[in-house]
Amino acid sequence: MEKSEEKESKQCEDEVSHLALDIGGTLIKMVYFSSSSSSCSTSAQKNGSEKDGIDASSENLNYSFLSGRLHFLKFETKNISECINFISSKHLQHYADVLCSSSLLMDGIISNSYLLRGSVNPGYRDDDALANDKNIIKATGGGAFKFADLFKEKLGIVLDKVDEMSSLVAGANFLLKAVHHEAFTYMDGQKDYVQIDHKDLYPYLLVNVGSGVSMIKVDGDSKFERVSGTSIGGGTFWGMGKLLTKCKSFDELLELSRQGNNKVIDMLVGDIYGGTDYAKIGLTSTTIASSFGKAVSENKELEDYRAEDIARSLLRMISNNIGQIAYLNALRFGLKRIFFGGFFIRGHEYTMDTISVAVNFWSKGEAKALFLRHEGFLGALGAFMSYQKNGITDSTNQLMEQHSSMPKSLFCTGNGFDSSTHADTKDNGYIECKVQIRN
Amino acid sequence: MEKSEEKESKQCEDEVSHLALDIGGTLIKMVYFSSSSSSCSTSAQKNGSEKDGIDASSENLNYSFLSGRLHFLKFETKNISECINFISSKHLQHYADVLCSSSLLMDGIISNSYLLRGSVNPGYRDDDALANDKNIIKATGGGAFKFADLFKEKLGIVLDKVDEMSSLVAGANFLLKAVHHEAFTYMDGQKDYVQIDHKDLYPYLLVNVGSGVSMIKVDGDSKFERVSGTSIGGGTFWGMGKLLTKCKSFDELLELSRQGNNKVIDMLVGDIYGGTDYAKIGLTSTTIASSFGKAVSENKELEDYRAEDIARSLLRMISNNIGQIAYLNALRFGLKRIFFGGFFIRGHEYTMDTISVAVNFWSKGEAKALFLRHEGFLGALGAFMSYQKNGITDSTNQLMEQHSSMPKSLFCTGNGFDSSTHADTKDNGYIECKVQIRN
Numbered sequence: 117m118e119k120s121e122e123k124e125s126k127q128c129e130d131e132v133s134h135l136a137l138d139i140g141g142t143l144i145k146m147v148y149f150s151s152s153s154s155s156c157s158t159s160a161q162k163n164g165s166e167k168d169g170i171d172a173s174s175e176n177l178n179y180s181f182l183s184g185r186l187h188f189l190k191f192e193t194k195n196i197s198e199c200i201n202f203i204s205s206k207h208l209q210h211y212a213d214v215l216c217s218s219s220l221l222m223d224g225i226i227s228n229s230y231l232l233r234g235s236v237n238p239g240y241r242d243d244d245a246l247a248n249d250k251n252i253i254k255a256t257g258g259g260a261f262k263f264a265d266l267f268k269e270k271l272g273i274v275l276d277k278v279d280e281m282s283s284l285v286a287g288a289n290f291l292l293k294a295v296h297h298e299a300f301t302y303m304d305g306q307k308d309y310v311q312i313d314h315k316d317l318y319p320y321l322l323v324n325v326g327s328g329v330s331m332i333k334v335d336g337d338s339k340f341e342r343v344s345g346t347s348i349g350g351g352t353f354w355g356m357g358k359l360l361t362k363c364k365s366f367d368e369l370l371e372l373s374r375q376g377n378n379k380v381i382d383m384l385v386g387d388i389y390g391g392t393d394y395a396k397i398g399l400t401s402t403t404i405a406s407s408f409g410k411a412v413s414e415n416k417e418l419e420d421y422r423a424e425d426i427a428r429s430l431l432r433m434i435s436n437n438i439g440q441i442a443y444l445n446a447l448r449f450g451l452k453r454i455f456f457g458g459f460f461i462r463g464h465e466y467t468m469d470t471i472s473v474a475v476n477f478w479s480k481g482e483a484k485a486l487f488l489r490h491e492g493f494l495g496a497l498g499a500f501m502s503y504q505k506n507g508i509t510d511s512t513n514q515l516m517e518q519h520s521s522m523p524k525s526l527f528c529t530g531n532g533f534d535s536s537t538h539a540d541t542k543d544n545g546y547i548e549c550k551v552q553i554r555n
Numbered sequence: 556m557e558k559s560e561e562k563e564s565k566q567c568e569d570e571v572s573h574l575a576l577d578i579g580g581t582l583i584k585m586v587y588f589s590s591s592s593s594s595c596s597t598s599a600q601k602n603g604s605e606k607d608g609i610d611a612s613s614e615n616l617n618y619s620f621l622s623g624r625l626h627f628l629k630f631e632t633k634n635i636s637e638c639i640n641f642i643s644s645k646h647l648q649h650y651a652d653v654l655c656s657s658s659l660l661m662d663g664i665i666s667n668s669y670l671l672r673g674s675v676n677p678g679y680r681d682d683d684a685l686a687n688d689k690n691i692i693k694a695t696g697g698g699a700f701k702f703a704d705l706f707k708e709k710l711g712i713v714l715d716k717v718d719e720m721s722s723l724v725a726g727a728n729f730l731l732k733a734v735h736h737e738a739f740t741y742m743d744g745q746k747d748y749v750q751i752d753h754k755d756l757y758p759y760l761l762v763n764v765g766s767g768v769s770m771i772k773v774d775g776d777s778k779f780e781r782v783s784g785t786s787i788g789g790g791t792f793w794g795m796g797k798l799l800t801k802c803k804s805f806d807e808l809l810e811l812s813r814q815g816n817n818k819v820i821d822m823l824v825g826d827i828y829g830g831t832d833y834a835k836i837g838l839t840s841t842t843i844a845s846s847f848g849k850a851v852s853e854n855k856e857l858e859d860y861r862a863e864d865i866a867r868s869l870l871r872m873i874s875n876n877i878g879q880i881a882y883l884n885a886l887r888f889g890l891k892r893i894f895f896g897g898f899f900i901r902g903h904e905y906t907m908d909t910i911s912v913a914v915n916f917w918s919k920g921e922a923k924a925l926f927l928r929h930e931g932f933l934g935a936l937g938a939f940m941s942y943q944k945n946g947i948t949d950s951t952n953q954l955m956e957q958h959s960s961m962p963k964s965l966f967c968t969g970n971g972f973d974s975s976t977h978a979d980t981k982d983n984g985y986i987e988c989k990v991q992i993r994n
Contacts, residue, residue, distance in 0.1 A: 140827065141822050141826065141827040141844060141845060141848055141852075142822075142845075142848065142851050142852065192852075193852060194851075194852040257827070258824070258826075258827030258828035258829065258833070258844075259827065259829075261828045261829045261831055262827065262828060262829030262830075263829070264829075279835065280833070281835075281836060326845075327822055327827070327844060327845035327848045327851070328822070328843075328844040328845040328848070342836045344879075344883075344917070346876065346879065347821070347843040347844060347845055347846040347848075347872065347875065348787075348846055348872060348876060349845050349846075349848075350845070351822050351844070351845030351846070351847065351848025351851055352845055352846045352847045352848060352872070354848075354850075354851045355820070355822075355845070355846075355847035355848050355849065355850030355851045356795075356847045356850070358850055358851065359799060359847070359850055359856070359857045359860070359865075360798060360799070360857075362856065362857075381794070382786070383580050383581075383766055383767070383790055383794075385697070387580060387697075388579065388580040388696070388697030388698065388701065388766070389697035389700045389701060390697065390698075390700045390701030390702070390703075391701075392700055394697070394719070396718065396720075397720060397781045404767075404786040405580060405697075405766060405767040405786060405790075406580060406581075406765075406766035406767040406786055406788055406789070406790030406791055406794070407786040407787055407790070407791045407794075408790065408791045408794035408795045408798070409580055409581065409766045409767070409786075409788075409790025409791060409793075409794050410794065411793075411794035411795070411797055411798055412580075412581050412633075412766070412790055412793045412794045412797065413580075413581065413631075413632060413633040417798070417801065418798045418799070418801075418857075421798070426798075433786065433787060433791070436786065437785065437787060437876065440783075440785065440880065441879065441880065441883065444783075444880065444883040444884065444887065445883065447887060448883065448886060448887065478783070
């Protein structure tokens with residue numbers, strides 16, 4: 117866990133009202149909501165529309181909003197016990213106790229909210245209730261299946277499995293609609309934010325680069341299809357990189373790549389053509405003809421290469437390949453916008469630059485690569501948002517439709533968009549938002 | 556050089572009338588023609604239409620055919636001196652001496668033939684003539700540029716550069732039109748020859764997997780466009796494989812892969828989902844989710860993995876990726892047939908099987924991967940055939956058009972197609988054929 121996040125979480129330790137997980141092959145991504153620090157100390161003593169941090173909806177008095185923050189955390193899947201300990205430390209069950217025993221809290225603020233549906237203390241329920249999935253955390257990714265027994269055994273929590281692709285799409289749609297300055301292009305070291313017109317969002321291609329890569333054509337809020345993917349993804353970068361460089365972490369490997377020169381190992385067009393290009397077919401002398409191809413002709417062993425150069429070649433190979441396959445799929449379906457998410461990207465400049473160049477090169481400038489600030493948490497956000505399906509009535513859906521530019525059940529407000537979001541990729545950032553609750 | 560080829564070549568050592576090169580980043584591919592052994596000892600003592608191994612064309616008496624074989628050889632580009640020594644040993648210049656000094660030979664048999672145009676001994680010409688490209692070998696690939704000076708210095712030969720893509724296409728068209736049982740499918744260990752209807756050959760996608768990969772849409776004899784490619788090719792397999800396994804040759808790496816199990820290092824869908832599949836989107840539990848992804852979560856170093864398993868994962872990753880990108884390009888242009896060539900394939904069963912499965916998987920059975928027996932020599936064959944452009948008159952082109960099902964200037968004849976070709980991937984094979992010459 118990041119230090120800054122740890123400090124932050126302590127402020128409102130008991131206010132972590134809900135949590136969702138995306139348990140992938142390599143990383144566990146977590147999203148949790150905490151009411152804002154100003155409301156931490158006061159929300160239990162107030163009620164109705166005057167409650168600090170809570171605004172009554174002028175349109176429907178049955179609903180209120182709880183101000184707070186969405187937090188983003190990651191753990192390595194192989195260290196899943198750290199994740200379990202973190203959840204345990206957050207006293208989700210303890211908090212549920214308070215909710216259930218406090219009429220004040222139950223009175224129109226938090227209880228009955230879909231956000232708390234999974235936080236009921238098992239001590240207040242019998243085993244049958246538990247068996248009926250009453251004590252749940254929404255979870256997506258393959259690990260929601262694989263580690264279901266572990267969560268039940270260690271925390272008494274049932275992982276309520278949410279479809280992986282649905283979660284990715286819901287998370288991306290939320291970010292693209294609700295969070296200002298979420299999407300941006302990156303070319304030649306230049307980051308340019310792109311404001312998406314909500315009415316013109318669909319269709320787009322969502323490319324989620326996790327351990328592997330999924331490519332999803334998104335046509336609407338819940339209308340999508342996984343059209344492609346590739347096994348050459350973040351797990352390949354990290355796995356191969358670990359074997360080739362002995363580095364200990366993904367971040368270390370990324371840092372190595374920053375200092376490397378891919379020309380040392382990659383065979384360039386100029387290497388084959390004796391320094392000249394192959395202009396007739398648009399290949400310059402610096403175009404990579406064969407990734408790692410130079411290793412064939414040199415009498416060098418692995419130890420003779422710098423880890424930095426290997427990391428750089430590997431990153432470029434994988435980023436370029438993802439960009440190319442994504443473009444080919446966008447082309448196939450006539451999609452002009454390609455959003456890249458997933459933990460592989462990590463806001464890493466060279467990764468984004470390579471993907472952008474690949475999309476630009478293959479599309480001859482017709483298609484654009486776009487990136488998301490909360491790239492790694494699409495699935496976890498989507499799982500988080502799936503709570504609404506269980507706890508919100510039809511009238512809520514109607515309310516949501518009146519805010520059609522916002523995602524269902526989660527609102528990002530604040531004083532204008534600029535101040536409403538705070539994301540720092542170093543500490544995974546957070547999003548200030550208001551969560552709709554049923555009174 | 557292969558031993559069997561060496562033995563073969565000695566039989567007709569002086570009969571090597573012509574030679575073309577494809578000098579790639581990793582390998583040099585050579586095609587040369589020798590008149591058949593029966594004509595070796597006799598061709599110099601006969602003339603006219605009675606000459607052994609030579610048939611007069613009934614359609615145009617200005618042209619005859621010389622029986623012989625096309626031979627295929629490869630060298631590693633880093634050992635280019637072996638290639639130069641081989642050419643030197645073939646006495647191309649010496650042979651040219653004979654030609655130029657022998658009126659018998661010059662009389663309607665070999666001399667003036669485009670096939671010999673590059674074999675004139677520089678001793679019979681002054682430097683100006685040399686500078687006029689009179690003493691040439693047709694060569695394609697980047698090395699035709701890179702090593703031009705070396706060939707001039709060592710052999711006094713000018714490499715006449717032939718466009719790489721043109722050569723690949725010309726070579727593929729020749730093989731597909733002239734050589735029976737050249738193309739085949741490979742699925743589940745089953746090799747099925749496909750007879751191509753010459754009138755229905757175009758359009759098709761040609762995927763040449765050399766150090767890098769080129770993908771060319773072929774619409775006609777000389778109508779084509781390089782539409783895509785990838786840097787993840789044969790050089791990547793060999794280069795990465797060398798670094799990861801310390802193997803010494805491409806063949807050794809292929810042999811290792813034959814004995815390996817990719818599940819040891821690749822992260823499968825079942826590994827993420829706890830043994831189950833993700834059937835909703837068509838991913839079985841054995842689908843590779845992340846190539847080399849398992850290396851992330853295991854506390855193993857490179858030395859802890861078997862070289863065989865690494866080679867297998869690498870081969871599968873690259874083959875699958877090539878198959879996928881090829882399919883996406885075929886789809887883009889509505890091409891039903893994809894021919895895979897280039898030295899990466901090497902008739903290796905698992906490589907072909909993986910490419911076939913990838914094309915089949917992504918196209919949902921709509922597209923088919925086809926392979927070529929002389930896969931590695933498309934460029935060299937194409938360069939070989941380009942001699943005709945310099946030495947043949949317009950009347951030849953007319954003649955060729957009368958044999959439109961055959962490639963220009965090169966005829967494969969023999970008693971029926973089956974007996975006319977002999978290819979054994981182990982010794983690179985040869986093709987028995989008749990070469991048209993100008994009387």
